[in-house]
Amino acid sequence: MSNTTDKAAPEGLDQDLDAAGSQLSTAPVEEISSPPSIGLIGWSRWFWRQLTSMRVALLLLLLLSLGAIPGSLIPQTGIDETKVAEFRKAHETLAPIYDKLGLFHVYSSVWFSAIYILLFVSLIGCIVPRTWQFVGQLHGRPPGAPKRLTRLPAYTTWRTEAEPEQVREAALALLKKRRFRAHLAGDAVAAEKGYLREVGNLAFHIALIVMLIAFAWGQLFKSEGNKLIVEGDGFSNTLTQYDDFKSGSLFSQDDLDPFSFNLKNFVGSYEPTGPNRGTPRVYKADVTYSVGAYGKDKKTSIEVNEPLEVGDSKVYLVSHGYAPVITVRDGKGTVVFSDAVPLLPLDGNVTSTGAIKVMDGYRNAKGGWEQLGFQAFFLPTYVKGNELASQFPALLNPVLNLEAYHGELGVNAGIPQSVYQLDKKHLKGFKDAKGAQVRENLKPGETMKLPNGAGTVTFEKEIKEWAGFQVARQPGSGWALAGSLAAIFGLASSLFIQRRRVWVRATTGGDGVTVVEMAGLGRSESAKVPEELGDLAGILYEQAPGAPDPDDDPADSEASPDPQVAPAEGADSK
Secondary structure (H helix, E strand, C coil), rough: CCCCCCCCCCHHHHHHHHHHHHHHHCCCHHHHHHHCCCCCHHHHHHHHHHHCCCCHHHHHHHHHHHHHHHHCCCCCCCCHHHHHHHHHHHHHCCCHHEEEEEECCCCCHHHHHHHHHHHHHHHHHHHHHEEEEEEEEHCCCCCCCCCCCCHEEEEEEEEECHHHHHHHHHHHHHHHHHHCCCEECCCCCEECCCCCHHHHHHHHHHHHHHHHHHHHHHHCCEEEEEEEEECCCCCEHHHHHCCCEEEEEHHHHHHHCCCEEEEEECCCEEECCCCCCCCEEEEEEEEEEEECHHHCCEEEEECCCECEEEEEEEEEEEEEEEEEEEECCCCCCEEEEEHCCCCCHHECCCCCCEEEEEEEEEEECCCCCEEEEEEEEEECCEEECCCCCCCCCCEEEEEEEEEEEEEECCCCCCCCCCCCCCCCEEEEECCCCCCCEEEEEECCCCEEEEEEHHHEEEEEEEEEEEEEEEEEECCHHHHHHHHHHHHHHHHHHHHCCCCEEEEEEECCCCCCCEEEEEEEEEECCHHHHHHHHHHHHHHHHHHHHHEEEEECCHCCCCCCCCCCCCCCCCCCCC
């Protein structure tokens, strides 16, 4: 054969070949030239089918769980801005990257919201068609018996002298008694059971949606504030009354529940001996509260696990400490400060620290006006030789340790500062005759005299107690709890309830004897179908006992055993 691949074919020959090809092809010329495009609607349908598939829903749920991990490990601006600022200073390289990724506000970031919304849409897309299909199944009837029952996984048969109608009526009554949905379909009884499995499955998915909505609602409208209250003082639920306050992005001041309360007394008692020494036995705050502007006062007690509930707000008891009453007098004996000063606990024995700031101080030797500041350490139970820590949380031997300073407190500089810390940048310590820092341990009723005629500081005999309260408002918590419980019960139902079908066919054989066929099919993997079918067959066999085969001895039929359920030919035993 000669090689002609390098030679050009005649022009007429090319035209003839094209014409022949077009005549041989039965497809339209347009389909051969370019494949059809599915278009925007086709792509939209494909994307919707992918999004509403169970595989994608599980993937989005996994991504949501993974996305919540940074919110637990990295400080969040909505929870503690101070820790976020400290993290920025300690990690100057990572902080800008975290800012771009939104890791300091994970739950309000764009990527987390996208996962959240896609999961929400995916679950709804899964539930709506399945619910519609399930409602249709409830309105319909179980499907009729297949033509060949022998192909089903569980099957049994026997012959009986009972009439086919009698067998079908007995089977229908038996299946309904066992809570099957059953009906007559031609020459057979069709029955189905286990619809609660799909109900549990749908309930589980609906519960997930409820939990997602409740979580979002709670994050958007939540509020949480803390307030330290000394015995005898009160609190009104307004923003200006809180020591610190944080809320969701859609929260407004009008959402605050109108109530107020006064701390009348704090009661705390502790284990005196044993391995649990110092552990609180009684830990409660006795308060009077009122709801609304003109509500009547009511008495109650707030304990650690027993908050005060007013509307959607809950008032929790979260901390406790002591507030010694301090009186400061100037060189002329005039009282310039007298109040209970809350001190913050440092350990379980309520070793406490804080600051006393006296704005109206004294005139120094040069005629200048100086403010006074005191660094305070309070030990409820002081043991000589241990000047740093209390030995017990109760007031057994209270001692107040004071360090005195004078100068500028810095409160008028316009820079916010903690009331529990003393800024010593512009302060000088008082010195005694030996040049040492003035520091004294005072017992209740004792007075410390300040050098240079600056005045005196008295530790009064009255020691008040304070309690720290947290007022939390989480509007979606009830729905979240209901959704979680429904999800648990729904998941349990979908796992343990098995949906199965049973058919009983009774027909007249060629010899006039009724042939009974029973078969079962589990719509999910279940080991109970053969067992349940055998139980049903045994009961039905008692009402329609077996008849002898044509070739058998009639005497043998009197001892005929109950039919045994066996796997059908070609089917595995379940």
